[in-house]
Amino acid sequence: MSREAARNHETIVVGAGLAGSLTAVYLARRGFRVRVLERRGDPRAPGAKEEGRSINLGLSQRGIVALREVGLLERLAPLTVPMRGRVVHLPDGTLRFQPYGLAEDQILHSILRHDLNVALVDEAERLGVEFSWGQRVTAVDRTKPAVTTDDQAVHTADLVVGADGAFSAVRTHLGRGLRMDLHQEFLEWGYKELLIPVGDDGEPRTELRALHVWPGDEGLIVAHPNADGSLTATVFLPFEGEHGFAGLTEAGRVREFFARRFPDTLTLIPDVVEQFLAHPPASLVTVRTAPWHVTTDDGRGVVLIGDAAHAVYPFFGQGMNAAFEDCSVLNRCLATHPHDLPQALAAFEDSRRPHTDVLAELSKRNFVELRDKLRSPLFTVRKKVDLALHRLLPNAWVPLYTLIAHTTVPYGEALARARRQDRLLGGVTAALTGAALAGLTHRLQAKGR
Ligand SMILES: Cc1cc2nc3c(=O)[nH]c(=O)nc-3n(C[C@H](O)[C@H](O)[C@H](O)COP(=O)(O)OP(=O)(O)OC[C@H]3O[C@@H](n4cnc5c(N)ncnc54)[C@H](O)[C@@H]3O)c2cc1C
Missing domain, CATH: 3.30.70 (Alpha-Beta Plaits)
Structure with a gap:
């Protein structure tokens, strides 16, 4: 098949979780014929809510942008609860409120995973996506590409999207016989x-x-x-x-x-x-892997997305948001290379992987922050100074948390910028401490005289 003829119209998405169902929506909107294979039952079936993971999730800017792009944000709004900051509960019963940001829209939105998933599946179906429930993918042949399900059926496609989560079967099979990096912690x-x-x-x-x-x-x-x-x-x-x-x-x-x-x-x-x-x-697992995609000479391919490509600890509340951002970026790459699937998949991986690798590190770091630092008065003061500087210089000084949660600045750029600010903040803190110590010494000397 020529690259032009392939045009990746026939697509199999493995996994109808958050990344799988949103990417199905994007692809269907591009005119792809999409079939989703999901090992679980239909989340809309009676009783499904109780069986599945019921946790709710914090939706932030990256996820919001993607949901807005596919026209779902307004429909989901009534299902969300806005969160304007953190209430820290201290062992002595004291509560301390820390706002997320300064602007009215610098808030997170809490939503039930189930409600969000159902809305995405409904929308995908409305756009013509076919869902096959209770179909576990057990093997992937990247040379065709094709996937096999547990009923031994083989499904070939122009594009296979592995959206099957942190313990992805697609990732395992994609890597067989390849020099594939896999770091799991x-x-x-x-x-x-x-x-x-x-x-x-x-x-x-x-x-x-x-x-x-x-x-x-x-x-x-x-x-x-x-x-x-x-x-x-x-x-x-x-x-x-x-x-x-x-x-x-x-x-x-x-x-x-x-x-x-x-x-x-x-x-x-x-x-x-x-x-x-x-x-x-x-x-809880962190997964980093490379490559995320493999293509055939005749222009077909397999690609990983969401947790299958980059599972992170949940302490920055970014796993789903990063997965939704993946869907948006993949869609953009397919638009930029409409007749060249290998180029589109390569552009997708190039533009995402370095940044989700940074996110993995940031998510580990935030575990330490939540566990060890949140109660520290010094840490609270530093956070306050960070926010005060942001208030003073809203564009020039933006705290790391704000960059990650309330903007779409790529994760790696956000970290680089925060490090520059940290160095300055460290200098300012050292200067202030130095000045305070000098003042104290002066007063003590004066008393001694
Ligand atoms: C405790 C906790 C709290 C979190 N809080 C947040 C938060 O506040 N904000 C945030 O952004 N993220 C959060 N996350 C992360 C978020 O849940 C994940 O990043 C997100 O679910 C990833 O979506 P996904 O579609 O890639 O994977 P999943 O949601 O895991 O979906 C994968 C789907 O693939 C299916 N599947 C798996 N294997 C196969 C197979 N072989 N064949 C067919 N189907 C298969 C599964 O059944 C599932 O439906 C949290 C995670 C945890 C654990």
């Missing part, structure tokens, strides 16, 4: 989800319009608000140790641990012990 901490229900009066038990964080080096909780007034709290703990998941298997110890580390959760989650003991912990 599990965090020594895992997570469980707990529901903070609405109060007996039907009202939220705590401030709804914020992300809630209980920082700490022994454990960490992050809670996103839901549209019905409840919040979903994710408890992150070490897997091992007395105060890790391995040691917290008995009701008395669990209660004692929450009472000591996160006292206000006992009021916010009346059945915290029962919920905590109801499910096993889940793990």
